[in-house]
Amino acid sequence: MIKVQQKDFNYSLEVAALSEGNHDVGGVCAFSGLVRDLVGDKHIDYMTLEHYPGMTEKCLAEIEAEAHHRWPLEKTLIIHRYGRLEPGDQIVLVAVSSVHREAAFDACRFLIDFLKTNAPFWKLECTGGDSKWVTAKDTDTQACDRWLNGDKKE
Amino acid sequence: MKILYFSWVRDRIDLGNEEIVLPENVTTVEQLVNWLQSKGDGYASAFADLSMIRVAVNQEHVKLGHPIGENDEVAFFPPVTGG
Numbered sequence: 027m028i029k030v031q032q033k034d035f036n037y038s039l040e041v042a043a044l045s046e047g048n049h050d051v052g053g054v055c056a057f058s059g060l061v062r063d064l065v066g067d068k069h070i071d072y073m074t075l076e077h078y079p080g081m082t083e084k085c086l087a088e089i090e091a092e093a094h095h096r097w098p099l100e101k102t103l104i105i106h107r108y109g110r111l112e113p114g115d116q117i118v119l120v121a122v123s124s125v126h127r128e129a130a131f132d133a134c135r136f137l138i139d140f141l142k143t144n145a146p147f148w149k150l151e152c153t154g155g156d157s158k159w160v161t162a163k164d165t166d167t168q169a170c171d172r173w174l175n176g177d178k179k180e
Numbered sequence: 181m182k183i184l185y186f187s188w189v190r191d192r193i194d195l196g197n198e199e200i201v202l203p204e205n206v207t208t209v210e211q212l213v214n215w216l217q218s219k220g221d222g223y224a225s226a227f228a229d230l231s232m233i234r235v236a237v238n239q240e241h242v243k244l245g246h247p248i249g250e251n252d253e254v255a256f257f258p259p260v261t262g263g
Binding site: 084147160 | 184187188236241258260
């Protein structure tokens with residue numbers, strides 16, 4: 027399931043829903059991303075997340091479908107917020123349920139790695155009166171490439 | 181054709197989206213970029229370093245050589261930074 031929304035989400039309820047009523051599930055793995063108040067040595071007052079409505083949902087659905095193609099999964103969930111977010115706020119949640127833990131761990135990591143380098147979101151960090159677009163990290167691209175090159179695949 | 185700009189690409193061009201009539205000799209994203217670059221300083225600045233530009237045609241990531249037509253939706257943006 028894909029949810030792109032401005033409002034916050036309830037981590038516990040969302041993660042619980044992945045195994046609710048399904049006793050085939052042997053494990054649930056979840057990752058949530060939060061807004062930090064410090065980037066390097068720079069304090070962040072708040073951040074604004076922009077996205078490309080339409081393409082975002084399409085792109086996340088493709089990433090989710092690819093995870094189901096690669097691993098035997100019961101359910102998957104991707105929630106990504108946009109708009110103004112304060113330090114400590116939740117930005118993103120990816121969660122996966124599966125019969126066994128290995129698929130859950132791997133698919134969860136795959137979802138966040140792919141999301142970070144493919145889903146059309148852009149972070150604008152605001153400090154004092156200044157705002158600065160966040161620069162993409164090579165390490166994120168490398169994390170995604172490792173899946174494409176196959177050395178993390180089952 | 182509908183063109184969308186995001187993040188600092190939009191800031192530099194000072195425009196979120198626009199409708200253009202595709203010139204006859206423009207058949208790829210790269211040719212569209214070259215044409216846009218001549219539209220003004222904002223465009224020239226946004227497209228100064230093409231290694232920093234990512235493109236989507238009809239909401240799919242594509243390379244600069246991708247073919248385009250009048251009915252396509254093209255978006256230009258920097259490398260994504262979500263998650």
